[in-house]
Amino acid sequence: MKKKPSLTRRDALKAGAVALGGLLLPSCSTPLPPTYGKILRMSDNLTYVAQRTLLPGQALAKEYSYSDISSFPALGTVDPGDSSKEYYSEEYEKLRKGGFADWKIKIEGSVANPGYYSLADLQLFPKQSHITRHTCEEGWTAIAQWTGVSLGTVLQSVGILPSARYVNYYSYDGWADSIDLMDAFHPQTILAYGMNGKNLPIQHGAPVRMRVETxxxxxxxxxxNKIVVTDEFSEFGDPNWSWFTGI
Incomplete structure (x- = not known):
């Protein structure tokens, strides 16, 4: 696929801001989460509205220095290439054995030019690195450096359509989730292929993982393994888990 690596961060943020307008209520400047009214996800109402109202739209997560980088456990991670595990993926196992040379991520949905990006394709884009704190839902935290390409830049390269509102993403181990365009075009949201100056290791999601630092x-x-841009909100996973978990 032909790339547009000359796209600037400012261009990407402008596009995201325009598309985000559709998320706002016609009669109110404060957005509500797409899970609004769902009893099991009432916490989304508070965290989403509070963060969108009280913080600037592109407020950055705190970044740290190299000396702050800490040990980083991979608790609960199941290698999709391990045939003895529940979330085994034969395709992932083949890709891993080949050093991910044939890995490609599919990007489709509400975009003008759907297609595939290899790891080499992603590395043609301007590289970003952030040293941030990962806050796990299990209560522990760790600090690492993440390197990759801005998700917003990649979305612009495929021509995100004006009707787009959400970005769904899928993994080889059977999980799916989504974010709105405010988070998709956040300057710290990246498709990460590096960690602490090295290639992303298996236990942290190789070859590429999403990083939503906010x-x-x-x-x-x-x-x-796949990104789908959508006009409508898609419900994924256990409804007892919050869709929006801003920090």
Missing amino acids: QIGYKSMKFL
Whole structure:
């Protein structure tokens, strides 16, 4: 697929801001989460509205220095290439054995030019690195450096349509989640292929994982294989888990 690596961060943020307008209520400047009114996800109402109202739209998560980088457990991670595990993926196992040379992420949905991006394709885009704190839903935290490409830049390269509102993403180990365009075009939201100066390791989601630095850890999904841009909100997973987990 032909790339547009000259796209600037400012261009991407402008596009995201325009598309985000559709998320706002016609008669109110404060957005409500797409889970509004669902009893099991009432916490979304508070966290989403509070963060969108009280913080600037592109407020950054705190960044740290190299000396702050800490040990980083991979608790609960199941290698999709392990045939003895529940979430085994034969395709992922083949890709892993080939050093991910044939890995490609599919991007489709409400975009003008759907297609596939290899790891080499993603590395053609301007590289970003952030040293941030990962806050896990299980209560622990860790600090690491993440390197990759801005998700917003990649979305612009496929021509995100004006009707788009959400970005769904899927993994080789059977998980799916989504974010709105405010988070998708956030300058710290990246498709990460590096960690602490090295290639992303298996236990942290190789070859590429999502990094949503403004939300709790489980939104930063590992083992990515597909991204779908949508006009409507899609319900994924256990409704007891919050969709929006801003920090």
